[in-house]
Amino acid sequence: MAFDSLRSLGAKPPFVNQLPEGPYYGVLAEFASPADLYQACERVRDEGFTRWDAHTPFPVHGLEKAMGIRRSPLPWIVLAAGLTGAIGGFGLQWWVHASAYPLVISGKPFFSWPAFIPITFELGVLFAAFGAVFGMLGLNRLPMHHHPLFKSKVFERVTDDAFFISIESWDPKFDASATRKLLTSLGARSVELLES
């Protein structure tokens, strides 16, 4: 409700991702088995589509290869976040203990680096974990309050016994009728055009 009133004012709710504007979300095709889906994914990949996804009730081994998914940049985000935490934690203690507010603690030098290590380590781990969680959310464009796929009645079976490919309308290769034909020719049990 709050978001609706914000939207009427033309404002975007904070930290919420939205899909691009357009009349269509894309095409949704249902497949009967993991094998059908796997082969269809290989073809969709080879056709050069980039903005598409596969949906299954359980992990299908090797599907990421069939889909041609490149390696995630997430490890680099985690590394950068972890180093930021560790360097920030160490630097803060250095600045506080050796410069801003020097106190003699148990007769040790102001810059007693061993005493800084536990906090450096913990902040490194904490920031790396933040990097992993929020990086994952960001790369997956989450949170998103609603997704056009949920409008489809057949898509409810994605958590049960059906396997899907969705191709998004803003894919450069997308063409409403040609893409539907392609998916039908790949053995889809049903194909539907989804509105945004």
Added chain:
Amino acid sequence: MISNEQATIPPGHSWNRIPVIGAACAVLGVVGCAVLGPGNPKQFFFSWLMAYLFFLSLALGALFFTLFMYACQGGWGIVVRRMCETVFATIPVMAVLFVPLLLGLQNLYPWSVPGAAEQDALLRWKSPFLNVPFFLIRAAIYYACWSFIALFYYRLSRGQDATGDPAISARLRKFAGPAIIVLALTSTFASIDWIVSLTPHWYSTMFGVYFFAGSFIGFIALLSVLVPAMRGAGLLDTVITAEHLHDLGKFLFAFTAFWAYIGFSQFFLIWYANLPEESFWFKARLEGSWEIVSLLLMAGHFGVPFFYLMGRDVKRNGLTLAVGGIWLLAMHFVDIYWQVMPTLHPEGIRPSVLDVAAFLAVGGCFVAAVGWLMRRQALVPLRDPRLDESLAFENA
């Protein structure tokens, strides 16, 4: 399924010569020790202790690794398990290599010098534990436990090659939990007996874990060299894949951090409390050239390999993984050197020819034993019920 031919060293293969090369090194080392040792017995016994601890820790690391794999039903590592078994099957050889130390206990351990306890209140207090007869009894207990566990696991696993009986796997798994407890206790006590009691006034409740951390990463480093080397020599090159190397690399990576965590925790509490009966051990290692070794351990045993092994591609390539393995194996040796030698040479690093001779003698025996066993057996557990799972293993 793997055929016996795929999993054994073929006749005429260069690796058939490993036992001879090992034996030659051992002879060379023993001659060196026999010639130079009598002139400098204290140096000889310290050098021998250091070499002995290095290779023993690899064998104990192998035993820990195998027991963990059984206890948690690890599937991926079954293709490398026979190499672990081969390494820990050398434990009875290590028992023989322990014997020379008994000839010079007084050169190593101040508490074993007759009359030492009379002049020293702390040694008197510790003498119910630190006395020669009890020390010998404990060593016998350690070796009885280790040899029993090692040979039990080695024999039964080899037996399974012939019968393929899945009950053997179940039995070894059931035994693994209690065996880990026995091994953890005995290796803790052994590290205190053989390393900590070089400076009998010292206390460190963390030392047993520190020794374990070093043993474990030392052995994983050895495996990370051995497995790519075998593949390079055409052994198991169709059996062991980048997926298995990747998992070895992950262990190596993780345990650089574990070793650092344990090593730092030991240092940190002692440094912070700054009690003389604890801090003198580290003070000796932060003075003169020993400080360089301490810094080398921090950077070389943790910092550099931690970042080197972080990436995925480094772990999946045999050559880059082996570089990490060789580096960490060398650092594990530096770690043992750093634990043992400052007691003999508090004035600074004093390398000795006897260090090399003792290393060749103990290492030659170790390599010869491993090479000899490799010739007599399949290099993978051929009929382990879960071998297929390990062969097909893929990192998700």
